[in-house]
Amino acid sequence: MHFSDLNLCPEINQAIKEQGYESPTPIQEKSIPAILAGRDVMAAAQTGTGKTAGFTLPMLEMLSKGPKVRSNQVRALVLTPTRELAAQVWQSVATYSKHLSLSCQVVYGGVKINPQMLKLRKGCDILVATPGRLLDLYQQNAVKFDQLELFVLDEADRMLDMGFIHDIKRVIKALPEKRQNLLFSATFSDDIRALAKGLINDPIEISVAPANTTAKTVTQWAYPVDKSKRTSLLKHLIKTNNWQQVLVFTRTKHGANRLVRDLEKAKINAAAIHGNKSQSARMNALNGFKLGDVNVLVATDIVARGLDIQELPYVVNFDLPNVYEDYVHRIGRTGRAGASGEAISFVTADVAADLFGIERLIQEVIPRKIEAGFEPQNPVPESKLDTRPIKPKKPKKPKKPKANASTNDKVKAEAKAASKPKKKQPSAQSKPQGNSTTNKGRSDKKGQTKRPKRKPNNVKFNANK
Structure with a gap:
């Protein structure tokens, strides 16, 4: 058609x-x-x-x-x-x-x-x-x-x-x-x-396609590597293969900023895009990446969807995503509209479970590559595809009604009041505070309070007036 x-x-x-x-x-x-x-x-x-x-x-x-x-x-x-x-x-x-x-x-x-x-x-x-x-x-x-x-x-x-x-x-x-x-x-x-x-x-x-399936035009690789060597491996792949345009995903905003600084020190043009960036900074980074002025765009999952760059050749998962479905959307930034692309994921021993979860989601084992000079000291366990169906997510529980919320607030208030130190009450045998505002009377030896004597009035009263 x-x-x-x-x-x-x-x-x-x-x-x-x-x-x-x-x-x-x-x-x-x-x-x-x-x-x-x-x-x-x-x-x-x-x-x-x-x-x-x-x-x-x-x-x-x-x-x-x-x-x-x-x-x-x-x-x-x-x-x-x-x-x-x-x-x-x-x-x-x-x-x-x-x-x-x-x-x-x-x-x-x-x-x-x-x-x-x-x-x-x-x-x-x-x-x-x-x-x-x-x-x-x-x-x-x-x-x-x-x-x-x-x-x-x-x-x-x-x-x-x-x-x-x-x-x-x-x-x-x-x-x-x-x-x-x-x-x-x-x-x-x-x-x-x-x-x-x-x-x-x-x-x-x-x-038109089963849920959570990846495009056939995207070639996927998993690179086992030690956590401390991921940045060096990324620099090595970019320079050795002469990558001119690569989109890199990190889990955190701070991780994205740190990676950009490390890449720029290696004289690799890079920019970060995430939620803490102003809208103008985000658009400038994105436009620079599309025009080729920026070779490496480091992003959080804010652009895992909606970023459409014609013939984007490489996507790198510097960090595997927390939500496995996001893996499909991340690597979907390449291999679009029938074009071919390559998706690379760095896998460390401590996130092997996330790799297995992603493979279970997409129902395929991601082939592995070990780059010479970056062999991991902490090996990543071999994958064994789990073919059990994934249960659908349970719908979120509705919020509690306001009546319960007010009860909770009351309990919190009572607990807060109980945690405060109580003011000491004056005992019967405590010494009087003189003519203070809290104790206007005088105390005798037995602790009983007497009314204070009134001062004599100096004004003389003339009965004859």
Whole structure:
């Protein structure tokens, strides 16, 4: 099948052709006709399979035939979990709508809100947003949804992982009831299905790949190495193989900063991107990496999804992820849209259990490579694939009602009061405090308190007056 067979207008097909694409991916082939038919859609596919274009292309086709957008109004809303993903979706929309007279804006936190409010005054056909900033704009009447026709929830599973469920519900409550809903996710967990019940009406469910499978275009390797030699191994691989563009994942922000400093000392152009960085610093690092000014981008899982770099050749897991599903998303930054890529993971003896957990999740043993000169002194145990099915995650327990919360607060207050040292009460045999404010009387030898004698009045009383 070709894109020309999907009933898209000539302007969209021209933009697709200019990007070098001829045939749709499986998720695009199945989702685009369903969306054009006006159906609500739940779509799941592994990362790097073109989910964004799967909803962007039909959305543009439908909006190109509609009415003109009014002031502060929005005709289509795309909700994403992170700023980077919002910028990526917005760029995709701008690319495919370049020959159409449609407007698109992107809003997210970390930057000033006033310029975003000014851009929304004229209204926009498509708004890409993160939940928190969108709600801020809505509360200030900078954005309205009376004209909304289409609502897209992108990376829904990541949304729930990041704790956006309450923000999502508040956004949905602000939208008109009559609308078309699209939910795109990497997986269909129980939590996703529970969310879909209150969002989607009689949906078409599309799933083109088993959950937690890695792209066949990505070659995976596990490098056993001692923890103290990981940085040296990374420098060695970059210089020996002349890597010009590599994305490196760490578990922590401080670890990312430290690794960048070590790489720069070795005269390797590197930059870090994580939650502690300002939005401008994050965008500068990302743009520098895309343009080739930065050879190594060191990131936390903030960009495990949504980062789309054409033909990114290498991804390195400097640290294995805490959440095994993130491994699939990390290595999915390479091998995208049919291109080949290589994913390398550094494995130390103390994280062997994480390697086994990842292999159980993807149901394959990751081949190992030992680099000469970096043989580990603490060997990593051999893998033995665990083929037992993984039980689905239990839904999170609801919060306790307020009544219980107040009881807990009362118990805490009582415990805090009990921990404070008590003030000593004056005993019957204690010495009097003189004319203090706490003891206005005088004590006799037996400890009894007498009333103080009143001072004589010096004013003479004349009875004859």
